[in-house]
Amino acid sequence: MKSNFKLLLFVLVFAFAMRLNAGEHPVPLEKNVDAAKCLECHEEKSKGTHVHSAISMGCTTCHEVKVEKDTTLVNLTSPAEELCFTCHEKSKETTLHGPYNQGKCVLCHDPHTSENENQLRAQGNSLCLECHQDRSITGALKLFKTDHEFTEEDFKSVPKIGLDPTLKMGHPMGMHKVADAPDLLHPGQKISCLSCHENHASAREKLVRTVEINKKKMDICDSCHMANDEMRMAEAQKRSDELESKRLKEEQLRAKQPNVMPQKMQKGSTPK
Ligand code: HEC
Ligand code: HEC
Ligand code: HEC
Ligand code: HEC
Ligand code: HEC
Ligand code: HEC
Ligand code: HEC
Incomplete structure (x- = not known):
């Protein structure tokens, strides 16, 4: 009896989960519901600091409402892994970042809105380190605390970089900085993963950037270090110019002094 009940419960939960997987909407909706209706309950999807431009095209651009008997289904208008490519052309570069290549854009981007530019799920290096920081995890990793998970195996298969415990240096070699140093190619900005790597695609291996300076394609290492040298040269030049003008x-002052000094002495030596 008891085990029958358990089985029934299991079947029910299973069935429920399957139905939800198929996109069952918890609230009945009409077949030709318009996007304005969605906002009555999901307003937060269209609000925020960085809202996806596509939101203005309406929720039903990406979500399709189907009403079957008394169930309402809300599915994506294209398979999840193809949806973003219906409007964003896939890069034709030779090296593609795994999750980008597989159309798993929502691992890094919220499809609707976020506090970060480009609806990114995290800012700066912490976006990349979620997957690439060498550490041990127990069980599945909930990426950026969303429902998207990497199993321990998935996680192990992502190439890791070894950084020091502050996560600011130790890659790509020695104690090279990945944070907290100036990015000389982008004045005012700090060095980050994206100083050297592309986020989606690159012509070079390992997503390493190529930069163009005066229409010449240059190695990212050389360009930054040359900019560094140039900056130092400019600083040295400035210091030497300052010394020269002081000299x-x-x-000039010394040349004038013979005239100045006697006058002063005359004045000072005149008794009152
Ligand atoms: C009367 C309120 C209401 C309206 C109107 C409404 N929703 Fe929902 N929706 C909910 C609630 C409640 C949930 C469950 C909690 C959640 O995920 O936010 C939900 C969940 C969802 C989900 C996740 C579950 C699933 O079905 O995959 C999607 C997607 C969704 N809504 C899309 C839409 C779209 C698109 C519209 C407009 C066509 C819409 N909703 C209109 C209340 C509403
Ligand atoms: C219906 C077309 C459409 C779909 C589908 C679409 N986008 Fe967009 N997206 C746009 C438009 C239009 C822009 C603004 C112009 C541009 O940058 O190309 C944009 C811009 C962006 C931007 C730059 C920031 C912004 O909002 O302007 C990001 C990031 C982005 N989309 C990510 C995604 C992701 C991730 C998906 C899949 C979940 C996706 N897009 C699916 C139309 C779409
Ligand atoms: C550019 C395509 C796109 C547009 C436009 C869009 N969505 Fe979504 N939406 C998605 C994708 C993709 C997912 C699945 C996200 C995931 O797997 O992380 C999703 C998931 C959801 C969910 C369930 C998961 C969650 O994030 O809460 C809700 C609710 C939702 N959308 C509501 C809306 C509403 C309301 C609108 C209109 C204001 C809207 N969406 C417009 C692509 C879109
Ligand atoms: C590994 C994380 C990651 C994945 C996966 C990813 N992106 Fe991005 N995306 C980024 C980052 C980081 C930026 C911001 C780059 C910058 O600031 O230079 C960005 C910027 C963008 C932009 C705005 C700038 C531009 O290139 O036009 C769009 C649009 C975009 N992504 C679409 C997509 C689409 C579509 C997919 C899936 C096919 C995708 N992204 C997958 C990390 C990712
Ligand atoms: C959601 C997890 C995830 C995030 C976030 C992520 N990556 Fe990756 N990355 C991967 C996976 C999976 C691979 C292995 C597949 C491949 O070779 O692209 C990879 C591979 C790489 C590689 C090696 C590529 C090659 O050709 O061998 C580099 C470099 C890289 N990522 C840089 C970045 C940078 C920079 C960021 C932040 C903008 C980032 N990743 C964010 C999952 C992620
Ligand atoms: C100063 C430039 C620079 C910075 C900054 C940088 N990288 Fe790299 N990274 C490289 C180079 C160059 C390689 C290729 C090394 C090689 O092929 O041995 C590389 C390789 C990688 C790889 C591939 C490792 C492998 O074993 O395949 C990953 C993943 C990666 N970087 C992620 C990151 C992340 C995440 C950050 C930010 C925390 C970052 N990188 C910052 C230059 C940089
Ligand atoms: C975004 C700018 C930038 C890029 C790109 C860059 N570097 Fe550096 N690099 C720096 C800075 C800043 C320092 C620290 C300089 C200092 O301390 O005076 C540095 C220091 C170094 C050092 C000296 C000591 C150390 O920490 O190991 C070496 C060697 C070096 N870089 C090699 C490389 C190589 C190889 C690449 C390409 C993979 C590269 N750099 C790309 C900015 C950059």
Whole structure:
């Protein structure tokens, strides 16, 4: 009796889960419901600091409402892994980032809105380190605390980089910085994973960037270090210019001094 009940419960839960997987909407909707209706209950999907431009095209651009008897289904208008490519052309570069290539855009981007630019799920290096920081995890990793999971095996198969415990240096070699140093190619910005890597696709292996300076394609390492050298040269030049102009001023002053000094002495030596 008891085990029958358990079995029944299992079947029910299973059936429920399958139905939800198929996109069953918890609230009945009409077949030709318009996007404005969605916002009555899901307003937060269209609000925020960085809203996806496609939201203005309406929810039903990506979500399709199907009403079957008394169940309402809300499915994506294309298979999840193809949806984003229906509007965003896939890069034709030779090296593609795994999750980008597989159309798993929503691992990194919220499809609707987020606090971060480009609806990214995290900012700066922490976006990349979610998957690439060498660490041990127990059980599945809930990526960015969303429902998207990497099993331990998935996670192990992602290439890791070894950084020091502050996560600011130790890659791509030695104690090279990945944070907290100026990115000389982008004045005012700090070095980050994206200083050297492309996020989606690149012509070079390992998603390494190529930069173009004066229409010449350059190695990312050389360009940044040359910019560094140039900056240092400019600083050295500035210091030497300052010393030179100080020396010139002193020389001019000394040239005037014979006239100045006696006058002063005359004044000072006049008794009152
Ligand atoms: C009367 C309120 C209401 C309206 C109107 C409504 N929803 Fe929902 N919807 C909910 C609730 C409640 C949930 C469950 C909690 C959640 O996921 O936010 C939900 C869940 C969802 C989900 C996740 C579950 C699933 O079915 O995959 C999607 C997608 C969704 N809604 C899309 C839409 C779209 C698109 C519209 C407009 C066509 C819409 N909703 C209109 C209340 C509503
Ligand atoms: C119906 C067409 C459409 C679909 C589908 C679509 N986008 Fe967009 N997306 C746009 C348009 C239009 C823009 C603004 C112009 C541009 O940058 O190309 C945009 C811009 C973006 C931007 C730049 C920031 C912004 O909002 O302007 C990101 C990031 C983005 N989309 C991610 C995605 C992801 C991830 C998916 C899949 C979940 C997706 N897009 C699916 C139309 C779409
Ligand atoms: C550019 C395509 C696109 C547009 C436009 C879009 N959605 Fe979505 N939506 C998605 C995708 C893709 C998912 C699945 C996200 C995932 O797997 O992380 C989703 C999931 C959802 C969910 C369930 C999961 C969650 O994030 O809460 C709700 C609810 C939802 N959308 C509501 C809406 C509403 C309301 C609108 C209109 C304001 C809208 N969507 C417009 C692509 C879109
Ligand atoms: C590994 C994380 C990651 C994945 C996966 C990813 N992106 Fe991005 N995407 C980024 C980052 C990071 C930026 C911001 C780049 C920058 O600031 O230079 C970005 C920027 C964008 C932009 C705006 C700038 C541009 O290139 O036009 C669009 C649009 C975009 N992504 C679409 C997509 C689509 C579509 C997919 C899936 C096919 C996808 N992204 C998958 C990380 C990702
Ligand atoms: C959702 C998990 C995830 C996130 C977030 C992520 N990556 Fe990856 N990355 C992968 C996976 C999986 C691979 C292995 C597949 C492949 O070779 O592209 C990979 C591979 C790479 C590689 C090696 C590519 C090659 O050709 O061998 C580089 C470099 C890289 N990622 C950089 C980044 C950077 C930079 C960011 C942040 C903008 C980032 N990743 C964010 C999952 C992720
Ligand atoms: C100063 C430039 C630079 C910075 C900054 C940088 N990388 Fe790299 N990264 C490289 C180069 C160059 C390679 C290729 C090394 C090689 O082929 O041995 C590489 C390789 C990788 C790989 C592939 C490792 C493998 O074993 O296949 C991953 C993953 C990666 N980087 C992620 C990141 C992440 C995440 C960040 C930010 C925390 C980052 N990188 C910052 C230059 C950089
Ligand atoms: C975004 C700018 C930038 C890029 C790109 C860059 N570097 Fe650096 N690199 C720096 C800075 C900043 C320092 C620290 C300089 C200092 O301390 O004066 C540095 C230091 C170094 C050092 C000296 C010591 C150390 O920490 O190991 C070496 C060697 C080096 N870089 C090699 C490389 C190589 C190889 C690449 C390409 C994979 C590269 N750099 C790409 C900015 C960059």
